Amino acid sequence: MEALDRYLQAVEFWLPGAGGKDIVAELSEDIRAELDDRAATLGRALSDDEVREVLARRGHPLVVAERFLPPRHLIGPTLFPLYRMVLRGALLFCLLPLLMAWLGPLAFDPAARAAADGLRHLEGIWLTAVYAFAFVTVAFALLERFGASPRLLASWDPTRLPAPGDPSHISRAASVLELAVYVAAGLFFVAVVRSRVGFELGTLHVTLAPAWPAFAWAFGLASLAGVLLAGANLYRPVWTAPKALARLVVDGLGFALCVLVCRARPLAGISAPGLPPERAAELVAGVNRVAAGLVPGVIAVGCVVALFSAYRIVRLLRKERAAA
């Protein structure tokens, strides 16, 4: 019966406290009764192999012990769908900009420093993912531990649940805001063209890079396209695949122009009464350095916006196909 003793000891190992001994004593009696029954049927003592077979049929000691333990979980079935949604959102929110900031410059400039800094970026991405996962999981485990789920779900009102979403609906408020932003941007770039790359800010005279008029024309055209699109959306607040494609093109053009401006040393010079030329040159270099440093961030935001627009197009096409 050595195998039986080993088996019972292994089961007891997984059962905490005095209750474990009691359970194992009862289990021992049940197994011995079964072995006796078999021996009586066969008319002889059981061989070691036959005892092993009986024990194997009962299952792994851990499985047997687990059946006596109360059900335990870190995050229960009620909170789990919410946990999964928050975790997905947190990972997307934390990782997507980092990934874009790393991969984006590579797409525009394969020789970029991003390639050399690949491992450093990967380490940052990995640590961010681990922290986000740990933070969300611990927060939900605490909610579960302190019984927050019944309280969270106790008070609700069917009329206050979110209205059924329509992916093709466009908020008029958002269209008005877009219209205002594009008009303001258009006026700014017209002013830049008219200023012939130089303007006054109080006593400060700012000179822009010679490439600015070309950029300003391009930005002006992009703003005009944005105004037309926002106007169309305001008139008919429903997304269609062509409108969503136009939004993708306009946004893509805008972000690409921003990247080009940032990399083109946008500020040529500044001057003011009492400002030494060396100090002015330092300020100009500093502004241009900051602009160049913004490039990965602009690319990252642009990629996120483009992905969102692309996803909108896919959803609209799917909807159109389903309707057909």
Add this chain to the structure above:
Amino acid sequence: MSHTASDQRDDLFENLRLELRRGCLGLAVLAALRSEQYGYTLRKALADEGMDIDEGTLYPLLRRLESQGLLQSEWRDEDKRRKRFYVLSVRGRQMLKLLLAEWEGLNASLNGILKEARRGSTRSLPAGR
């Protein structure tokens, strides 16, 4: 491919069968423990009545019913071995009465529904099948 589909159907049937039986196990155990028994003889008695129940299900169930005050147990020596005997408590007897009434009501309802379903399926079958 058809073998896999058949396996899946068998697994599904097995899961549904177990689910169906699981709901009846508590009632069967309470009913069988109107007279005192220990785990192994209880398991055999249930198996003899066609209600097979493995020890991994029976013993945790006995402990749960005892912790709910529906059973009482006692360790005693019998045939030179220590065994734990279970029997219905007073509360367990009351609960058994309630559950039996519920079971009979459920059974009557289900029989009615099944009769309707059988009649419907017979009508919908093509002649000769």
